[in-house]
Amino acid sequence: MGSAPAISPMVIFLASIFTSNMVLSNFLGMCSFISVSSEYKTASGLGKAVLLVMVFTTVFNWLIYHYIMIPLGLDYLRYLIFIIVIAATVQIIEMFMDRYLTDLHMKLGIFLPLITVNCAILGISLFMIIRSYSFLQTLLFGIGSGLGWWLAIAALAAIREKMAGNELPPGLAGPAITFIITGIMALAFVGFSGIFVVM
């Protein structure tokens, strides 16, 4: 199983929210981050859905990787297997929510299929393998990264909503200014670095 790095799971949890935030320092999940962030409510909904899927897929992928793929020597197929697990997990969560949590499903429904191709989800499974995290570290890494992603997209959407009425040079409006705002946010998050050290 390889030796897990000796980092307290709590440190990983906090670090994955602030210092190594999925979006702002690892650039994962950018596509939906840029395109679904013009409205706070929708952005926050997507953030919650990502958090949910992220926690489940990291746990499933960790278990499958360590108890099925390693013993069978299927390590080289991990991209293929992870993406299937992610697609299946999203499908199962959607069916479960449709049956038992109808309200939540109505709110998050449209975002769930989109999440299959959100690279933050696959990225986090690959990170946990590369850094050989233990189960508890993986669980907290998943929760922390999901919270970090949610925090980033909700903050960006709130900023964009506030400045919706501002006049901008025509070429700068839309994606260009969104990148620049994100850059300033990333700059602020760089300020957290040094508080916790991971890797």
Next chain:
Amino acid sequence: MKKGAVKALFIRNVWDENQVLRQILGICSLLAVTNVLTNSLVMGAGLVFSVALSSLTISALRNFIPHRVRMIVQTLIIAAWVILFDIILKATMPDISRALGPYVGLIITNCIIMGRAEAFAQMNPPLESLLDGIFAGLGYTIVLVIIAFIRELLGFGTILGIDVNFLGFETWTIMVMPPAAFFLVGVMIWIVNNIVARKQAGGGKRG
């Protein structure tokens, strides 16, 4: 396929509909690997390889894939090519493979490949799809190289790892950190939008 058609396809994919600057696709890897030029070139090669061969395969199989399950089939085809590239990279350039870390695997979820599959490969013959994939990949690689060039030059004072800091200026560490990547992409999109807007206003040749 006629020569003019190839040229039109090239211009459309590299400039008019540049995947990164015009469509805002494939941003994750773009931002993550551009702090060093060497990594960017390898990443660009990987994307050209994966998108071209995925488009070719998807196009060749387009009449056999049932419409309802096409997304999952496409994802599996893409994943197969990415795994192949990853294995080749690990065998030939282990250092770069380690530096790129998870981002090679993340080519699977790079929206450019799925975008080309959905928008082009599933309704065009294999040869056109192959070219379309190569050109879309090139459009991405060009942007990647421009950004990586600026970041490596200002951040480390080197190009392709060779020291070119003759003037002895203080290197800007911020350029190799995440925020600069966002700023540079934002500014590039702004510049390209302005060029396009000016061409349209001046009744330019290209729409």
